[in-house]
Amino acid sequence: MAEKLACKSLKLPHNKWVLFDGDCGLCHWAVRFISPKDRNKNFCFVPLNSSFGIQLLRERGLYLEEKSKNALPLNSVILIDPNKAYYIKSEAIIQILKLLPYWYYIGVLIQCVPSKISDFCYDYTAKNRTKWFGSKQSCNLSDFTENTCFKTNA
Numbered sequence: 839m840a841e842k843l844a845c846k847s848l849k850l851p852h853n854k855w856v857l858f859d860g861d862c863g864l865c866h867w868a869v870r871f872i873s874p875k876d877r878n879k880n881f882c883f884v885p886l887n888s889s890f891g892i893q894l895l896r897e898r899g900l901y902l903e904e905k906s907k908n909a910l911p912l913n914s915v916i917l918i919d920p921n922k923a924y925y926i927k928s929e930a931i932i933q934i935l936k937l938l939p940y941w942y943y944i945g946v947l948i949q950c951v952p953s954k955i956s957d958f959c960y961d962y963t964a965k966n967r968t969k970w971f972g973s974k975q976s977c978n979l980s981d982f983t984e985n986t987c988f989k990t991n992a
Contacts, residue, residue, distance in 0.1 A: 853882045855918040856934065857891050863971035864963075865915070875938045886916075898924055914964065927964075928956035 856872070858865040869883050884891045895901035900916070917930040925933045928948070935945030948956060963970075 853920075854880050854937070855884050855894060855916075855920070856881050856930075857884050857886050857894065857916040857918065859886055859915075862967055864967040867971065868915070872934060872938065875941065877939055878937075880937045881934070894918060900924075914960075928953065928960040931960070932956075 856869070858869060872881060873883075884894065886892075886895070892901055895916075898918070914926050915930045917925040917933050919925075919933075932945045932949050935941045935948070938945075
């Protein structure tokens with residue numbers, strides 16, 4: 839299992855931040871899947887390529903400076919639990935599932951799979967996601983349910 843990584847102190851609400859690719863069809867589907875199941879309102883969603891997403895990544899040393907203006911800072915879903923830890927790739931998916939009612943046991947089941955295998959599956963899906971699920975031209979807030987906590991800029 840991937841080790842959780844310590845976060846730098848940051849004044850954020852108690853919500854956990856889910857950073858996702860705002861241009862990815864699979865990522866948009868995932869936010870629409872998570873949001874209505876998040877009855878306790880644990881999550882706020884932030885596109886990776888938004889100014890606030892980049893700020894969160896930089897504060898944790900995760901922002902990869904790229905020469906291309908259009909390059910995303912990181913090719914992964916990231917779950918940030920403020921002032922505690924952040925999770926990347928399959929570990930982020932596991933932690934998200936464990937916080938959703940009725941999906942906790944699926945998260946625990948996936949957690950039993952060695953991280954090398956679950957991260958390989960994650961990377962393979964990430965590599966093919968736009969081919970399989972398409973892409974979005976931009977992150978449109980109207981695509982998401984109204985109870986979704988969504989942050990796009992600082």
